[in-house]
Amino acid sequence: MLQMANYEFIRKQHFVLGKSIRQVSRETGYSRQVIRKALTTTEIPVYKLSKLKPKPVIESVQSIILEWLRQDEQAPPKQRHTAKRIFQRLVEEYGFTGGESTVRRYVRQLRVSPPKAYVPLEFPPGKFAQFDWGEVDILLFGKQVTVQVFCLRCTYSRKIFVQTFFHQKQEALLQGHVNAFEFLGAVPHTIVYDNLKTAVKKILEGKNREEQERFTQLRAHYLFESYFCEPAKGNQKGQVGNLVKMVKQQFFTPMPSVASLNELNDWLLQKCLSYEDTRVPRSTITVGEAFIQDKECMLPLPSHPLECYRMIPVKSNSLSLVTFEQNAYSVPVSYASKELVCRVYADDLAIYHNGELIATINDVSKKGKRYSTMITTSISY
Template identity: 55%
Template sequence: MLKMANIELIRKLHFKEGRSIRQLAKDLTLSRQTIRKALQQNEIPTYQRSKPVTNPVIDPVKPIIIRWLTDDETAPLKQRHSAAQIHRRLVKEYGFKGGESTVRRFVRQYKQLKETPNSSIPLEFDPGEFAQFDWGEIIVLLNGIETKVMLFCMRLLYSRKIFVKVFQHQRQEALFQGHADAFDYFGGVPKTIVYDNMKTAVKKVLEGTKREEQEAFIQFRSYYLFDAQFCAPAKGNEKGQVEKLVQTARAQFLVPVPQVSDLQVLNHYLLEQCDAYEETYVPKTKEQVGERFLQEKQQLLPIIGTHPCARKVRASVNSLSLVNFETNAYSVPTRYAGRKDAQINAYVNHIEINIDGNCVAKHERSYEKLQEIFEVDHYLDELERKPKYHPACAPSSKS
């Protein structure tokens, strides 16, 4: 089976560079059938190392090399170690058996890590190259109740074209759905998107600009072929354009506090505001956002399909044929009662419950608490055996 990195490479070469299946098969020495299968992948597999990578040749002497390089920082410029000199000292003083290229590679990597500045993006942007993303928190009156909701904000940096949408929360499924909706609205995908270090995308902040990303986020961005760039910790100003958009959306679109019956009504209104924003002039130019966007849209990556915008959660089915998710319970057919291997695919507006790779139940997602959501058909077999009572007939149930 092809690894994720290989699949991502094949998809980028085909969709970004326009290489044909025949050319890819020749260049990568793979069969055309394998190339086609990679291009059709919707779920890109992930790979995790079971053990950390080790190098028994260089690892024992790394502390020595680092000490010498650290000492060099206070030495005269012309009296500092080169990689070749470090190799000669290691061989002479420590009996090092590795080659000079091994030492040279480690020295280069160490210096790059030390010298790499915090993640930054240029002040001038080419069409289609960059976008920025951020969440903002707002208050709305939802059915007369003051409710905190999250504002998804994305801005293309060349044209300043914007997309904003409200979600109940900022969990991973909302992050993915917001991206997919933004790409559809823009008619394409920016090549690089700038983020802060949100937990729905970043598993761990490493040294410098490196990040260990969440597997689901890697799959999502690899499918759409965009690259992610992350700000330095506590440096939100590195995505100042979208932070300004959050402020603009609050001040211009959401004052006074919106009073709506559901979020779909509010999102329709926000989409109209995004359209109207095209008449705004791009700073330091005589061009409107809409005029620049016509140029930028041509340079966006094409949308090559739809990736499932779901968060995956493992679950069990209890004796009442209910699966617990967050604070609520959802029914599945009674024949699956007791199964411990269910998977919930949580979308923004609905959930799917999968067992043995098949969707066995689909429900509208409830954001209320302590609800039991039943589908009566799930209990028909059991009702025939026990017609007097079943949880699906309970007064508190929904169907």
């Protein structure tokens, strides 16, 4: 393709020196068609592809990518494929030999995402972690259900902990923290939160908060500090926000099919461990290597974990049944029509009479009738 300097030379030969098109063609070797074009325009020449180039590598998987994107239209918005996830699945499931940039370029042609900008922050080892809930859909016994994802990330090392619950109630919040601390083997000095109702009873002036008593008990047991973001300022905990997004895209796309949350959480635990091989942004070390420094500066675990439950007074009826959240559970007949106390854990119930454990109900779902078929009951006499 001729450059602008070539156009300039041709035009001067013809218009300034008075040479004919034939003479210019003979002296320069350019065709008459090219010379006529140079004489009729002063626009900067731009190459135009007359025929699309073949793309055999991406063409072999185009139908697969289109089908995944079509399925995404029915999936939750935050559990849809990214170009990176599409590339990973193509490699894992179809032995794709092309590059990630090839897939990215093709997906970008199908949908354009606005660029994102952020200011990176630096955090000292062991001092901070961030927490947030996420919500995803899974296939449980072949049925699509919604579960809540407990996400905690250490801000220095980027170490992650992820676990699912059926709900975001206070007992799940507390149990998630206990499990996260046990997984880390230590406790961050300060954890950053939204103003979630299970932790904050009332937002006071400035950064002051009146916290829920059970949440205060959690802090007193593990001796960490809590920092609550300003209302509608979720960007103040951007690392865990990115974690929630990554978990939805990498761990829950496509939707995992499991027989229980225990099975799913065991699988997520392995994902958290394998994440240690990821390189820390703007660094040459991995998450696992950085966490060694992180852990050295964290608080030690207490001698025993906190027992996480809510206390609810209940009363059994004449049929020896206790009703909790629209479900009835049996207690020993000797405790019919009695005033009892129910300890509500994240997944289980424990029923007491005058401080004595009289019944336990395991694998309790917190979604009422939606999961009623999952409920199993075991009685302790």
